[in-house]
Amino acid sequence: MISQNHTTIKTIAAKLGISKGTVSKALQDSHEISIATKNKVLEAANELHYKPNHFASGLKSRKSKAIAVIVPEIVDSFFSLAIKGIETVTQKKGYHINIYITNDLVSKEKEIFKLLSDGRVDGVLISICRDATCSDHIKELMDTGMPLVFFDRVVEDIETGKVVTDDFKSGYNAAQHLIEQGCKRVCFFSISENLSILQKRVEGFKRALSEKHITNADNSVYQISTDKNKCQETITSLLSDPDLRPDGIVISVELLTIPIYTVCKALNISIPEDLKVICFSNLQYASFLSPPLTTITQPAFEIGEQAASLICSAITNNRSLKNEKIICPSQLDIRNSSLVY
Amino acid sequence: MISQNHTTIKTIAAKLGISKGTVSKALQDSHEISIATKNKVLEAANELHYKPNHFASGLKSRKSKAIAVIVPEIVDSFFSLAIKGIETVTQKKGYHINIYITNDLVSKEKEIFKLLSDGRVDGVLISICRDATCSDHIKELMDTGMPLVFFDRVVEDIETGKVVTDDFKSGYNAAQHLIEQGCKRVCFFSISENLSILQKRVEGFKRALSEKHITNADNSVYQISTDKNKCQETITSLLSDPDLRPDGIVISVELLTIPIYTVCKALNISIPEDLKVICFSNLQYASFLSPPLTTITQPAFEIGEQAASLICSAITNNRSLKNEKIICPSQLDIRNSSLVY
Incomplete structure (x- = not known):
């Protein structure tokens, strides 16, 4: 098989003997390009297995279609179920999720936030770590316009979307x-x-x-x-x-x-x-x-779903999140460990 | 706080009254630019909280620093522990992980593979789904040059890195x-x-x-x-x-x-x-x-670590993976459910 990794707009342009700009406009269905040329370009793109480049599309739209999910732990039935709820929603809405595990360390949480400032993700879902003594790194990223929703473990004094239990x-x-x-x-x-x-x-x-x-x-x-x-x-x-x-x-x-x-x-x-x-x-x-x-x-799966819906809606509609709190009630499941013998 | 999201090379160029090209070259430490100009550009970049854009860097390097991790399930002690092992390694090596859950459906696995062909990730770690009747989508992505490592659930007849138990x-x-x-x-x-x-x-x-x-x-x-x-x-x-x-x-x-x-x-x-x-x-x-x-x-954490090390080394050294199989032995932990009463 040939490597298809290198088919770019330039490859298509070279094959057809036209300019890169024409190819690019044709692929974007521009009115400046004739239907005949568009058809020729599309045919060549198909033949050469051309795939639009993630970075080129992202650079144009400034959207990554990715959401960061930051959790203290993953080997835990609450967080794994919450992530499953998140993934169920993001997958339907065409978002990818990047997982980050803090191991409950604020130092690791801060490092992760540094990594997220380059536009790699369009939004953040976070359950903060145990020693939540500092939230400046969270505020700083939000000040750049990054939508952020807390789930389960929240910072009360930061105004944004929050999904918790009662x-x-x-x-x-x-x-x-x-x-x-x-x-x-x-x-x-x-x-x-x-x-x-x-x-x-x-x-x-x-x-x-x-x-x-x-x-x-x-x-x-x-x-x-x-x-x-x-x-x-x-x-x-x-x-x-x-x-x-x-x-x-x-x-x-x-x-x-x-x-x-x-x-x-x-x-x-x-x-x-x-x-x-x-x-x-x-x-x-x-x-x-x-x-x-x-x-x-706790309704862990539902908490994940609600948090994902909130962040997707904030990203898609470009709306800033007010102090919106969604409360998903927990239930008491009585078993032998607490009953009169 | 001002929004820092919009500081681009253009903003810096405008502030200093020089061309975007000069700013770009200065930030890349090009020999074409004088030290005095470089210093001025760096100072302005700091002052304006300039962050290099993920997409722009990716477009240049064609690297995303992200790895896809595809699992059938996440609410499962094997897979959550394996993901933790993966994350421990990728985090140290500066890679991000994108999580995809197939729910053990080959149809969902195929959809995920379609999404990965745009350069969003540099490599793939996968534990395939139960009804593994077809692996054409896996071969197709690998034919584009995408490094891929199987862990736990592997496709035997695809030659690449595999991390399994005995x-x-x-x-x-x-x-x-x-x-x-x-x-x-x-x-x-x-x-x-x-x-x-x-x-x-x-x-x-x-x-x-x-x-x-x-x-x-x-x-x-x-x-x-x-x-x-x-x-x-x-x-x-x-x-x-x-x-x-x-x-x-x-x-x-x-x-x-x-x-x-x-x-x-x-x-x-x-x-x-x-x-x-x-x-x-x-x-x-x-x-x-x-x-x-x-x-x-099963040594789930270790399987995750080994798989992550293998994919990172393949990406970093740009080497294609031969049929390299790493076997991490399991152990029998005898408890009451199997003992003579």
């Missing part, structure tokens, strides 16, 4: 369920004090506790490291201390599930007899865990 | 383990007759059976639909029939795990007492399932 209500429902199951000392395991969605889950959690006059509400929230060893250490020391040990835990993120199941097994703490557990999770295996895990199930 | 040996080990645990009627659940990696797993499986003189080897392989309802129907009818019902199953792909656990629960078939189960899976929750699942664990 975090306050979900935290409230989780705590209420544990209290209804007879828990007296309920704790909340978080991974960040900075993420607004976790703050809201904590607020809802505390509201339920104070309404039921559970008095440990002030010292009931623990920040757990996401480092595997540190995480297990913290949980072990908390569950080993008779004065601190909770009888119910709300876990804010899926990645803490395995450490909690592991520590309980090691310490011979039985779920749910000794400890009731409920987790924010999209794990499709929740029903098959031992014991089956009660979850606050 | 499928024959893994199938052999899985069957041998079940036979050692006393199984007399061992079956293999596949999802495709066309995928070469599944054919190899079946071959290894059959070899172990014939070596141990297990006589059902010929009718021991079942093709299971990936449609949720059809899949459960097939498994239910097989496990309900006393003449057909196996006492050991090797599951070729992770997505069949939930249907098997579901059907066994519904039919009151106890794993492992009545039925021993072993699955090709990267599920990090395998130890916490009820019962804990024995897995053939």
Whole structure:
């Protein structure tokens, strides 16, 4: 086979003995070119397997038809499902998606933002990283006119599109369920004090506790490291201390599930007899865990779809996004890990 | 803030009262331009927040610094982990990755290949879809000079880079383990007759059976639909029939795990007492399932890393890939689902 990579407007022009400008105008269906010439050009383009060049089209339109999707993690049932929702929409609308994984590091997030300032993408979808102490890099890119939509993990004080779940209500429902199951000392395991969605889950959690006059509400929230060893250490020391040990835990993120199941097994703490557990999770295996895990199930796929629709509409209609917030409600899926034995 | 989006070579030229050509050459450090002019241009470029345009650079270099990653599914622990491995390498080497999900449909795979012929990416990493009946679209893109590496699911008769696991040996080990645990009627659940990696797993499986003189080897392989309802129907009818019902199953792909656990629960078939189960899976929750699942664990992250290294080296060194096969061995992780009770 011949290499078709090198067929350009110049090749077609040379073959037909006409100028590059004529070929270019003919391919753009310009009124300046006769129908006969257009037909000749199209025939030659077909014969030579001419493909319009991505960069040439982009340079003309200043559109890449690509969207950046920035996530903290991909080996996670929430984010992989959200990406699937995004891809379902972007694919239909003719957009490509570039995936960037921050590993929950703001330093990596900043590096990624530097890369995006060259026009490579037409818009950005982002779920920010855990140590969200700085958002200047996000504001800077938006100031260049780049449309950006947050999904799940948002920066509250940046005005733009946001797609989230009902975090306050979900935290409230989780705590209420544990209290209804007879828990007296309920704790909340978080991974960040900075993420607004976790703050809201904590607020809802505390509201339920104070309404039921559970008095440990002030010292009931623990920040757990996401480092595997540190995480297990913290949980072990908390569950080993008779004065601190909770009888119910709300876990804010899926990645803490395995450490909690592991520590309980090691310490011979039985779920749910000794400890009731409920987790924010999209794990499709929740029903098959031992014991089956009660979850606050977020509509991850739908959150992805909504975020993608919003960014595509902003790009296509060249409209700037106001503080538009779409809230997709989560649901409480009760399984054995939180039920009275 | 002013919009920085519109600073172009023209803006800089206008500010300094020199030609666009001079600015362009100065920015490319051309010997035709004096040092004094270069300094003036660089100063103005900095002041105006000039960013080189992705399309303009691409048009010049014909490189996009992007790699397409095509997978059948993303909500799957093998593929999400492989993508993470890919991203770890591409990020270090300065490449962007575009993700495409085929949903295991060859029609969607073909559409994606059409989109990639415009120079948007410099290379392709692909794990092909289940109904791999046609690979003309892959050959066509490769004929244009596009570097391509297969990972996990490969097309055997296309000569290029391939990164896989030791499928024959893994199938052999899985069957041998079940036979050692006393199984007399061992079956293999596949999802495709066309995928070469599944054919190899079946071959290894059959070899172990014939070596141990297990006589059902010929009718021991079942093709299971990936449609949720059809899949459960097939498994239910097989496990309900006393003449057909196996006492050991090797599951070729992770997505069949939930249907098997579901059907066994519904039919009151106890794993492992009545039925021993072993699955090709990267599920990090395998130890916490009820019962804990024995897995053939593929080095998914490493497969992704190796595939990414291969494609980056092919692009950077402009070298065509011969039939280079990298084999990353899997390991058998024995848990309760396959052990003598």
